[in-house]
Ligand SMILES: Cc1cc2nc3c(=O)[nH]c(=O)nc-3n(C[C@H](O)[C@H](O)[C@H](O)COP(=O)(O)OP(=O)(O)OC[C@H]3O[C@@H](n4cnc5c(N)ncnc54)[C@H](O)[C@@H]3O)c2cc1C
């Protein structure tokens with residue numbers, strides 16, 4: 001049994017699986033159910049100033065893909081719509097009842113120092129383990145100068161983080177918005193402001209679908225729709241890249257990362273951790289299936305770590321970071337070609353038509369007495385992997401390494417690089 | 426002991442009849458159709474297309490279901506097969522499209538193509554639209570003999586191509602075996618007539634029922650009165666057992682009994698034996714056996730003279746009969762039907778085996794099976810008489826005694842085409858539709874010359 005205990009910026013939890021700040025963490029009732037199910041921690045649904053916000057009716061949109069429900073999810077909800085004192089009272093109670101679980105409280109108040117100075121001691125008084133500054137919410141709150149309106153201006157990120165560090169001894173997590181051209185800029189600002197950790201990603205600006213009868217975006221509120229925040233399995237690749245960018249950025253200096261975005265199972269979580277995440281946060285998967293999913297997250301991560309011989313999370317955290325590089329540092333001499341296992345081929349022809357119509361005409365189609373046969377033409381194959389991805393049979397198409405005996409050569413070193421040609425002339 | 430044949434009507438309650446003869450495969454709802462449609466890989470050069478006798482572009486129609494373009498899906502189906510609705514219900518898909526599905530190789534579970542085809546065509550039928558239009562009129566007329574799948578498919582396509590069509594149908598209703606032959610639970614709720622109405626709603630096709638070739642009209646008259654003739658009048662003959670006792674009361678041709686069953690307004694009024702013996706190994710044998718059982722027969726025994734693998738009924742059909750409580754006995758042939766007071770009482774069978782040359786022979790050992798009713802289902806034959814009556818020229822027949830045709834379904838008479846069960850090939854609804862469609866295009870080419 002591996003040791004799943006997690007320590008991120010001094011906040012500890014029995015396992016790295018936290019619920020992200022969202023409806024699953026809006027009330028004592030939900031959070032207690034989550035802790036009973038085994039979640040290692042929560043980031044309480046974002047608190048704001050009283051009077052609480054008011055939400056609209058019709059709040060969520062979803063992308064269903066080929067029969068899969070909620071491949072992507074979006075919402076136009078605001079922060080908690082319950083009074084501050086009710087939330088604080090419940091946070092205090094839950095932390096007292098569940099002392100081993102991580103209790104981080106998400107906050108969003110106007111961009112004024114007094115506002116932060118006023119709320120932070122109230123949170124501290126509950127015994128919470130840390131705060132997370134919600135600089136990410138991309139809808140509604142941003143129109144009021146909060147959320148991503150702060151997260152998109154690095155100077156504000158740094159300033160508010162600094163205020164918070166000044167007014168509390170609790171660890172400060174800064175939750176970043178992905179709605180920026182370069183996530184490193186706000187991440188570095190958070191670091192400069194003294195943040196103890198960053199959490200990412202918050203949701204992505206989105207319109208998930210258009211109702212073609214009503215002629216309005218969904219979720220539709222009485223005939224109109226506003227852009228909302230996108231999350232769920234569809235955003236995981238975007239989140240992974242942003243986590244990796246921060247993890248490998250020298251200026252960010254190895255700031256602890258709480259990874260978020262489309263995490264649905266232990267494997268997703270392990271990928272975030274391999275790219276440097278300490279804890280991981282989950283929202284959509286829990287909203288889709290309920291809290292019980294944490295059981296397989298814990299169990300699956302444990303079994304995988306045992307198989308790999310990893311005793312603690314630190315044994316593999318960030319292990320993939322050194323292998324994330326820029327394109328120019330890839331090996332130009334690496335060669336692979338597709339290989340079709342004729343035994344497991346079911347003759348769907350998808351590899352052929354994909355390569356034929358859209359790539360390199362490297363898979364031939366033959367018909368012998370009505371029997372179809374698809375074969376790779378090695379000389380034409382550029383090793384793009386397209387056929388392997390479209391093949392519906394696991395393991396039928398693999399990419400075979402061609403041992404050409406050539407050394408590792410980057411684009412910078414490549415004689416075909418125009419820069420090198422000039423130099424040679 | 427005096428034998429009293431136990432043949433009776435009303436063995437079941439009306440609810441039981443209703444349940445036994447309702448849709449054997451209930452339709453897919455939208456959700457299930459979408460899940461099933463998402464299983465299609467949209468194969469390149471898809472093997473299922475090749476396996477469909479009418480060549481429906483299956484991946485395309487399934488993709489259209491997946492995108493909720495259900496009308497477009499139905500049109501893709503009906504373009505190749507105007508009886509796509511009936512075929513979705515009656516095709517032995519396990520030996521056609523679904524057998525070719527690549528998912529069989531992968532997981533022994535093909536995409537449910539038939540059920541999806543039904544989902545799409547039902548959608549269009551429910552809307553009551555005829556999606557096709559007629560081309561500019563050619564001024565030509567074509568006579569079609571027989572209003573079954575072959576004749577109607579030919580008529581619809583000819584009308585689309587701009588020709589006027591007169592269908593001469595011997596029976597009181599068009600539809601052919603869809604109306605009089607297919608098992609009742611495969612085409613419930615008057616589907617056959619709804620489909621006929623749908624086909625005729627294109628216009629340009631008039632159906633003259635009660636007009637029999639060879640009796641009311643002759644081939645020469647049709648050839649004189651029309652620019653071309655299509656023959657699709659199916660199989661009128663039934664093979665006889667050729668053994669003693671065949672004329673006893675209680676012995677019937679399966680196809681005749683099924684025709685009565687299909688036309689019955691009250692299934693409870695149909696007589697059926699307590700003990701039924703069916704002789705034969707094709708789908709007709711399976712259909713009569715299962716329908717007897719579903720009418721309330723207590724013991725139904727189907728006896729076939731060879732092994733399970735030799736039956737022309739598909740494995741799926743055999744299994745269906747067995748799960749319906751039909752007992753199937755292989756390797757036995759009828760020797761004589763034994764009666765009392767002119768009524769059949771039991772059937773004596775002789776065990777069979779293959780001799781060294783692979784020919785079927787009796788072993789000499791016998792057994793008897795009690796029977797109140799015996800159904801003969803050992804094949805149908807083409808009866809050429811209607812062609813001869815009153816016609817000077819006779820068209821060529823094949824060795825197997827059906828109408829000889831070329832690839833275009835053209836007979837030895839240049840202005841006469843034929844298709845469906847009356848020509849060689851698989852006796853299937855879908856094959857008949859394909860014949861009709863191919864002949865229509867060939868006729869169109871000939872008429873436009
Ligand atoms: C009991 C039974 C069950 C079957 N089940 C299936 C099944 O489940 N699936 C499947 O695919 N196939 C099945 N078949 C086969 C299928 O029904 C036929 O292959 C198909 O109907 C052939 O179409 P057709 O148009 O050639 O002939 P038919 O359907 O026989 O139509 C011929 C038409 O011509 C008319 N006619 C006959 N003589 C004359 C004349 N002299 N003048 C004018 N009109 C005439 C008839 O009344 C009839 O309407 C079954 C057949 C039988 C007998």
Ligand SMILES: Cc1cc2nc3c(=O)[nH]c(=O)nc-3n(C[C@H](O)[C@H](O)[C@H](O)COP(=O)(O)O)c2cc1C
Nearest residue numbers: 020021022046075134202231232261262282283284
């Ligand atoms: C309905 C809903 C409400 C959310 N509310 C908040 C919020 O109040 N504060 C916050 O920081 N993030 C909020 N989020 C964003 C999530 O915490 C999380 O960052 C995002 O959903 C990505 O994770 P996921 O892909 O696991 O859902 C919300 C998300 C959803 C779906």
Ligand code: SF4
Nearest residue numbers: 355381382384385387
């Ligand atoms: S790897 Fe790319 S180029 Fe090579 S055969 Fe596959 S699809 Fe074609």
